[in-house]
Amino acid sequence: MTGDARTPAEAERERRLREQTDDGEIISAADYRKRSRRSFLSFAALGVGGYVGFNRLQSMGSRDSDTIPAALRTGLEFNQAVWETIQRDGARARTFSVSDIEEIRVNGRHGLRATSNATAEADLIQVSDEEAAAWEITMTGVDGSNLDPIPLASIKSDFNVHEMVWEHKCVEGWSNIVQWTGVRVSDVLERYAPDQLDADWGVMRTPAMTDGGRQEREYSAAIDRYTLDHSQTLFAWRLNGEDLTNGHGAPVRLVTPFKYGIKQIKRIGSIEFTNDTPSDYWTDRGYDLHAGF
Numbered sequence: 001m002t003g004d005a006r007t008p009a010e011a012e013r014e015r016r017l018r019e020q021t022d023d024g025e026i027i028s029a030a031d032y033r034k035r036s037r038r039s040f041l042s043f044a045a046l047g048v049g050g051y052v053g054f055n056r057l058q059s060m061g062s063r064d065s066d067t068i069p070a071a072l073r074t075g076l077e078f079n080q081a082v083w084e085t086i087q088r089d090g091a092r093a094r095t096f097s098v099s100d101i102e103e104i105r106v107n108g109r110h111g112l113r114a115t116s117n118a119t120a121e122a123d124l125i126q127v128s129d130e131e132a133a134a135w136e137i138t139m140t141g142v143d144g145s146n147l148d149p150i151p152l153a154s155i156k157s158d159f160n161v162h163e164m165v166w167e168h169k170c171v172e173g174w175s176n177i178v179q180w181t182g183v184r185v186s187d188v189l190e191r192y193a194p195d196q197l198d199a200d201w202g203v204m205r206t207p208a209m210t211d212g213g214r215q216e217r218e219y220s221a222a223i224d225r226y227t228l229d230h231s232q233t234l235f236a237w238r239l240n241g242e243d244l245t246n247g248h249g250a251p252v253r254l255v256t257p258f259k260y261g262i263k264q265i266k267r268i269g270s271i272e273f274t275n276d277t278p279s280d281y282w283t284d285r286g287y288d289l290h291a292g293f
């Protein structure tokens with residue numbers, strides 16, 4: 001790649017990015033792919049082992065009255081332990097150069113569709129400029145009480161803005177390097193939900209809006225406290241320098257490191273804080289609650 005010959009403007013932008021997000025090393029996408037090939041191969045091997053293991057598990061009994069087979073539950077507990085180790089590391093997701101930015105498809109339209117098999121942007125529930133300007137994220141506390149909502153206008157104007165170039169990974173096996181513009185969720189919650197900073201989880205939902213009489217099933221993503229607090233977890237309203245389209249989650253979505261796409265919830269309408277282990281759209285369908293990588 002001849003991408004090292006950056007223009008002064010690009011170099012300056014990169015310096016600003018590094019300063020703003022404090023996220024350490026920035027390497028080219030080509031180098032990163034070279035480096036990660038080996039870890040991908042061992043990940044693939046793990047996947048095969050996991051599949052064989054799962055088939056064996058299904059014939060094994062439960063440890064007590066739970067319906068989860070004992071060995072599988074041990075696996076989930078192991079997963080939780082690994083996750084907690086990562087948290088203690090204070091790890092940061094790798095970020096990239098602005099010259100590595102790629103296009104990204106619209107993927108996953110749950111909570112966004114105006115017709116049952118909508119694919120085009122025009123088939124999605126449109127958030128008008130007026131609706132976007134008045135948009136609020138409603139919140140309920142751990143005791144179930146309603147908190148004051150977070151106005152999107154405040155998200156956009158009252159906090160430090162961060163730009164982050166990182167790799168979005170979908171569980172379907174594709175990834176793209178994209179740039180997000182947003183503010184830290186932790187900055188916003190410190191101001192708008194100071195009594196909820198000890199809550200173990202925040203369950204974010206895409207509101208079930210109606211358009212043309214069809215009620216779309218809502219999407220949800222349960223986000224653990226470590227992730228809510230992480231300096232690279234953003235409420236984002238721009239993607240690759242453009243305001244979010246409806247398909248990409250207008251007017252505001254979540255971006256969070258170490259999590260697959262299923263946790264990058266688009267069009268956030270509410271957050272419910274809880275200390276109980278929650279479920280969300282994809283955990284209801286058998287995915288791991290943390291969906292980390």
Ligand SMILES: Nc1nc2c(c(=O)[nH]1)N[C@H]1C(S)=C(S)[C@@H](COP(=O)(O)O)O[C@H]1N2
Nearest residue numbers: 106107108109110170206219261264265266
């Ligand atoms: N509301 C909502 N958010 C969602 C989804 C969805 O179906 N509905 N899909 C998720 C998945 S699986 C992925 S990979 C990303 C894709 O984001 P993009 O469409 O901006 O590429 O959105 C995530 N957020």
Ligand SMILES: [Mo]
Nearest residue numbers: 170171261262
């Ligand atoms: Mo995804």
